[in-house]
Amino acid sequence: MAPVRADNTVPNAKAQQAAAAASKPPSAVFYRNFKSEPPIAVGGKGIEITLADGRTVIDAIGGAAVACIGNGHPKVIQAIKDQADKLSYVYNAVFTTEPAEQLAQLLVDRSENAFDLVGFFSGGTEAVESALKLARQYYWEIGQKQRVNFIGRRLAYHGNSLGTLSIAQHPTRRVPYEGVITSTNFHHVSPAFPHHFQSPDESQEHYVQRLAKELNDKFNELGPETVVGFIAETVVGATTGAVLPPKGYFPAMKAVCEKHGALFILDEVMCGVGRTGTFHAWQGVGDGAAPDIQAIAKGLGGGYQPIGACLVAPRVSRAVRDGSGVLFHGHTYQCHPIACAAALAVQQVLIDENLVERAQMVGSYLGERLKARVLGPEAPAELRAIVSDVRGAGCLWAVEFNLPGSESMRPRFADRLVATGLERHRLSVMGFPGTLDGIHGDHVVVAPAYIVSKEQVEEIVDRFVKSSLDVLEEMRGEGWKASS
Numbered sequence: 001m002a003p004v005r006a007d008n009t010v011p012n013a014k015a016q017q018a019a020a021a022a023s024k025p026p027s028a029v030f031y032r033n034f035k036s037e038p039p040i041a042v043g044g045k046g047i048e049i050t051l052a053d054g055r056t057v058i059d060a061i062g063g064a065a066v067a068c069i070g071n072g073h074p075k076v077i078q079a080i081k082d083q084a085d086k087l088s089y090v091y092n093a094v095f096t097t098e099p100a101e102q103l104a105q106l107l108v109d110r111s112e113n114a115f116d117l118v119g120f121f122s123g124g125t126e127a128v129e130s131a132l133k134l135a136r137q138y139y140w141e142i143g144q145k146q147r148v149n150f151i152g153r154r155l156a157y158h159g160n161s162l163g164t165l166s167i168a169q170h171p172t173r174r175v176p177y178e179g180v181i182t183s184t185n186f187h188h189v190s191p192a193f194p195h196h197f198q199s200p201d202e203s204q205e206h207y208v209q210r211l212a213k214e215l216n217d218k219f220n221e222l223g224p225e226t227v228v229g230f231i232a233e234t235v236v237g238a239t240t241g242a243v244l245p246p247k248g249y250f251p252a253m254k255a256v257c258e259k260h261g262a263l264f265i266l267d268e269v270m271c272g273v274g275r276t277g278t279f280h281a282w283q284g285v286g287d288g289a290a291p292d293i294q295a296i297a298k299g300l301g302g303g304y305q306p307i308g309a310c311l312v313a314p315r316v317s318r319a320v321r322d323g324s325g326v327l328f329h330g331h332t333y334q335c336h337p338i339a340c341a342a343a344l345a346v347q348q349v350l351i352d353e354n355l356v357e358r359a360q361m362v363g364s365y366l367g368e369r370l371k372a373r374v375l376g377p378e379a380p381a382e383l384r385a386i387v388s389d390v391r392g393a394g395c396l397w398a399v400e401f402n403l404p405g406s407e408s409m410r411p412r413f414a415d416r417l418v419a420t421g422l423e424r425h426r427l428s429v430m431g432f433p434g435t436l437d438g439i440h441g442d443h444v445v446v447a448p449a450y451i452v453s454k455e456q457v458e459e460i461v462d463r464f465v466k467s468s469l470d471v472l473e474e475m476r477g478e479g480w481k482a483s484s
Contacts, residue, residue: 036419044071047449047456049428057422060460061430065237065270065396065447066298068359069349076304076345083341092335099340106347107311110279114290117317119310119327120335124269124297125159127308128231131293132163133329135228135263138316141323147262148185149222151215151230155191155437157239158231158267167231170239171438187222189214191236192245195389195400196436204246212252219260229263229292230256234281237270240435241398241443242391250282250289263316266291269308270396273299274350274450277360277394285393292316305342350450359450362457363394366446369461374399374468383468385482388441395450399464400435400443406480407439413471414442420474421467427460429467 031038043050047070049057062068069076083099090097104118119134121127132150139147152158152167159165165174166186174181190197190211198207219227230253236243250266257264271281273296278284282291293316297308320327333339350356371390372378379387388402403413411419414431421427435441448460 039422046070046072047452055426057426057428058456058460058463059428060446060448060464061428062395062447062449063303064298064430065275065445066301066303067449068274068299068302068395069346069353069355070449070451071303073304073346073349075349076302076342079341079345080304080338083338087337089337091332093330097335097337097340099337099344100335103340103344103347106344107309111311112283112290114280114313115294115311116314117312119312120340121308121310121331122306122333122336122339123308124267124295125161125164125308126331127269127295127297127310128158128164128267129161130310130329131265131267131295132167132228132231134310134312134316134320134327135265135293137328138263138319139228141319144225144261146226147228149187149227150185151187151189151218151222151227153191153232154188155193155240156233156236158233159269168239172434173239187218189218191240191243192232192249193236193240193243194246195243195391198246205248208246208248208252211249212256215253215256216259219256219262224260224262227260227262229265231265231267233267233269233271234286235271235276235393235396237396238430238432238445241400241432241445242393242396242447243398244285244391244393245287248287250286254289254291263292264289266294269295269297272296273347274356274359275299275394275396275447276392277356277363279356300346301339301343302346304346305336305339307336307339307343353451355450359394362450362452362454363392363397365454366395366448366452366457366460367392367397369457370397370399370446370464373461373465380465380469382472382482383465386472392446395452396445396447398443398445400441402441403475403480403482406442406475407433409475409478409480412442413475414444416471416474417442417444417467420470421463424470425463425467427463427467429464 040052041049042052047059049059107118108115121130150167154169156168157170158168166181169188192211254264268281276285282289292313294311300309301307374383375387375390386401386403389400392398401413406413412433414433418429418431421429429444429446431444433442435443
């Protein structure tokens with residue numbers, strides 16, 4: 001048998017891979033990035049992914065903060081098989097199913113009486129789009145049809161439909177669609193991003209007061225009676241990288257909404273369902289500020305099936321029930337039986353194995369080790385010099401890098417770190433350039449499944465550090481200097 005090297009390949013494997021790639025016909029898949037062909041994943045167990053060439057990769061991002069219980073859990077696999085045997089699909093406008101009913105009740109029961117109804121969709125974008133449309137329908141139902149304006153935040157992300165791109169003002173994500181994205185009914189206020197936007201001489205309390213005043217002023221500018229609601233990510237996920245709200249922020253924002261009779265809407269597509277150490281992020285880092293409508297997705301199905309959900313407070317659901325009695329917004333695969341069965345099984349695993357609590361415990365350790373190895377005394381001096389911040393909660397963390405003068409380099413630091421981590425160190429993370437304004441700053445997100453062990457945390461952090469140093473050396477070789 002040929003000897004196996006440290007990078008988990010046999011000698012001449014790269015040459016063999018290159019030859020195989022050259023002889024392979026072009027793919028018919030519309031990749032998200034044609035600049036590099038992604039490796040083919042053929043298997044997965046826990047937080048490890050097996051590639052077609054035999055290598056194994058540590059999935060330290062859970063896909064995109066999706067795989068909360070990892071791959072290959074036997075109870076979820078069995079639930080999918082059992083449901084497929086019984087009933088694969090019915091149209092939700094005509095039928096309901098046992099998995100949908102049970103899953104909805106489970107979510108209501110875990111929400112401290114904040115919600116009484118749940119709508120199921122096929123992912124996060126659909127869930128947020130549904131939340132926006134339901135919010136508008138609520139005011140239509142109660143006779144306040146003049147409410148047509150939404151307020152979101154700059155540097156946010158709520159999905160990739162035209163509506164969700166409109167409410168989330170992030171420069172680089174909107175560029176190709178600027179001609180068709182509407183600004184007529186979608187308006188924006190500043191993000192809650194203390195690391196960059198809280199003044200040095202400003203207390204956290206005064207910073208929150210300033211943001212609340214800005215939101216209140218936006219209501220008054222638009223006309224308070226015309227505003228449907230305010231929407232925000234409880235913890236900002238990919239766009240600026242695991243940004244936690246300052247203490248008291250969401251209660252203050254909710255109070256402004258209530259003052260003007262508008263809805264308070266939260267997007268927990270990435271940060272919800274245990275990701276930040278509580279089932280809903282608003283129960284922990286959100287200071288208990290329960291929303292009128294909430295979107296969840298990624299951790300709901302854990303990647304076993306595509307599914308998202310819209311959680312609805314009694315005030316909103318009652319208006320629809322007592323009004324038209326019809327949800328005007330719907331999709332073909334809404335409440336899909338197999339998706340609901342898979343998500344129900346995932347949620348039961350989270351409960352039975354205490355994985356939300358585990359996400360808090362092991363996530364704290366992940367944060368400690370990241371801080372120590374990239375920003376603290378254990379960090380190499382050259383790495384510490386370019387790390388701006390390490391932040392997060394539970395199993396959602398980000399490292400922000402500051403490399404002035406590197407903005408024109410291609411690929412950017414974050415993109416290189418993702419590629420280097422995968423190719424050289426068998427580590428999968430998620431990186432984004434343009435943290436601050438779509439141009440300046442880079443950040444990389446680490447969000448493993450809640451089942452990650454402390455030993456695996458150490459391995460993740462070690463590979464992350466090695467990948468970062470490799471990229472830094474590469475960029476220096478191309479002329480970048482820390483003093484530039």
